[in-house]
Amino acid sequence: MASEKMIIARPPFRDDRIQLELRYLYAAFFGTLCLTWVLWGCSGFSDHITLKEILKSGQLTVITRNNSHCYYLYRDEPMGFEYELAKSFADYLGVKLKLKIAQTWEDMIPLLIKGQGALIAASITVTPQRKKLLAFSDAYMRIQQYLITHQEYSNVDRIEELSGRKIYVRRGSPYQERLQELIREGYKIKLKLIDNISTEELIRRVAQGQIDFTVANNNVFLINHRYYPRAVLTVPINKKQYLAWAVDPRSTALLAKINNFFRSLRASGQFAEIYNRYYDNVKQFDFVDLRTYHRRLESHLPKYETLIKVSARKHSFDWRLIAAQIYQESHFDVEAESHAGAYGLMQLTRSTAKSLGVNDLYDPWQNIPAGVKHLKWLYDRFPLAQPEDRLYLSLAAYNIGIGHVRDARRLALKMRLDPNKWSSLKKTLPLLKSRRYYKQSQYGFCQGNEPVGYVDQIMIYYDILKRRAVEKGLPQHRTHWGLPQYGG
Numbered sequence: 001m002a003s004e005k006m007i008i009a010r011p012p013f014r015d016d017r018i019q020l021e022l023r024y025l026y027a028a029f030f031g032t033l034c035l036t037w038v039l040w041g042c043s044g045f046s047d048h049i050t051l052k053e054i055l056k057s058g059q060l061t062v063i064t065r066n067n068s069h070c071y072y073l074y075r076d077e078p079m080g081f082e083y084e085l086a087k088s089f090a091d092y093l094g095v096k097l098k099l100k101i102a103q104t105w106e107d108m109i110p111l112l113i114k115g116q117g118a119l120i121a122a123s124i125t126v127t128p129q130r131k132k133l134l135a136f137s138d139a140y141m142r143i144q145q146y147l148i149t150h151q152e153y154s155n156v157d158r159i160e161e162l163s164g165r166k167i168y169v170r171r172g173s174p175y176q177e178r179l180q181e182l183i184r185e186g187y188k189i190k191l192k193l194i195d196n197i198s199t200e201e202l203i204r205r206v207a208q209g210q211i212d213f214t215v216a217n218n219n220v221f222l223i224n225h226r227y228y229p230r231a232v233l234t235v236p237i238n239k240k241q242y243l244a245w246a247v248d249p250r251s252t253a254l255l256a257k258i259n260n261f262f263r264s265l266r267a268s269g270q271f272a273e274i275y276n277r278y279y280d281n282v283k284q285f286d287f288v289d290l291r292t293y294h295r296r297l298e299s300h301l302p303k304y305e306t307l308i309k310v311s312a313r314k315h316s317f318d319w320r321l322i323a324a325q326i327y328q329e330s331h332f333d334v335e336a337e338s339h340a341g342a343y344g345l346m347q348l349t350r351s352t353a354k355s356l357g358v359n360d361l362y363d364p365w366q367n368i369p370a371g372v373k374h375l376k377w378l379y380d381r382f383p384l385a386q387p388e389d390r391l392y393l394s395l396a397a398y399n400i401g402i403g404h405v406r407d408a409r410r411l412a413l414k415m416r417l418d419p420n421k422w423s424s425l426k427k428t429l430p431l432l433k434s435r436r437y438y439k440q441s442q443y444g445f446c447q448g449n450e451p452v453g454y455v456d457q458i459m460i461y462y463d464i465l466k467r468r469a470v471e472k473g474l475p476q477h478r479t480h481w482g483l484p485q486y487g488g
Contacts, residue, residue, distance in 0.1 A: 011385065049251070074203050082123060086121045088270060135247050135255055140271070145238045148215060150209055175199075175216070200224050203228055330348040379394040385421070386421075399451040411441070
């Protein structure tokens with residue numbers, strides 16, 4: 001059971017004793033950190049890891065956290081925004097990546113000081129206090145602290161309206177520091193500090209109505225909003241800050257290498273690819289629809305779950321991917337019809353249904369197996385693409401037609417882009433709605449933004465289903481990103 005402590009904010013002139021106590025706490029905290037730094041420097045009980053040592057050993061050890069925005073496992077496969085950046089940096093150096101997982105936020109700096117990792121990559125905010133102990137890379141993301149609340153309280157738009165309200169945050173977090181600054185400024189906030197709890201867990205409690213308010217950086221909120229759509233972002237409580245990697249101040253060569261890496265990653269477009277996978281798609285998502293999705297996972301999915309599993313297994317797809325696609329197509333409505341002449345759960349056209357031997361478009365036992373078989377057929381049309389790109393290409397072809405996807409691939413070649421990468425087609429497909437481009441294509445005009453959004457939304461729905469499985473402790477399949485097992 002997490003321990004709690006309440007700090008009730010009052011105007012400073014009413015009780016100067018609170019200000020003094022807070023000053024003592026700050027002095028003790030930073031004094032301890034500075035003492036640790038001095039002891040480390042003088043005693044020689046540890047040493048920093050140099051770039052030369054990393055290259056000689058062939059291994060880069062990165063300190064991070066196990067959470068939704070840093071690093072986590074799904075079906076034994078590593079994922080996470082910080083993980084992907086760290087893996088790219090290891091590849092950049094030509095070494096293997098090793099992760100050192102800090103059990104708590106407070107453990108990370110001591111682990112670095114003890115030489116148990118070369119750098120911290122854990123969405124760490126650059127602050128004046130931390131700069132006294134650490135050297136930071138160039139910033140790679142701008143963030144801001146926001147008040148997070150349940151949708152019922154989403155009309156709160158000023159900090160002054162929080163008078164008497166309880167705000168729950170993790171003890172020792174930057175959120176605690178900022179809220180205590182507001183307390184000293186005279187805001188009547190009831191601050192509740194909780195030990196050994198993640199920001200993700202506090203967001204979950206807000207979404208489920210267990211607590212009224214918490215605070216999170218907007219990037220952390222964005223990743224978790226898809227899982228907890230009843231939690232909403234309201235008032236910013238500080239100025240914009242920046243995230244960066246942290247190293248020992250003596251690791252000057254390593255720091256220079258990190259900065260060169262980030263510049264190279266941005267120039268190549270790889271940083272944007274990683275960022276979009278975790279953040280950008282979520283910003284544009286329709287969270288009203290997302291709440292409907294969560295409800296229908298409970299009310300509609302069970303009716304077809306067995307059939308989806310059987311059909312997906314037959315063609316070696318993860319059934320959760322197929323379920324996500326069905327929701328995107330029809331919202332699990334067996335009688336769904338589109339203006340374009342598509343029908344049923346997987347929105348088959350009459351011509352496609354006929355080619356697959358479907359007699360009743362509204363019969364789930366015909367519609368779902370035929371839809372999965374069609375997706376498999378499309379997947380097989382892109383044998384030169386890597387598995388993840390291959391899946392995205394096949395989903396886009398399912399949505400807009402394989403002819404338009406082929407046009408977009410030919411356009412990618414003309415633009416000197418890799419036609420087998422989804423990142424290339426995300427650029428060329430939208431161009432096919434412009435006469436300048438589609439007049440030279442074989443299949444003509446294409447509303448190319450549609451398949452891009454289609455793929456993005458399916459992957460968000462799919463990610464939610466994966467998270468539900470992890471939270472319920474269900475057995476996980478060995479396929480990755482919903483890819484066919486034979487696809488590599």
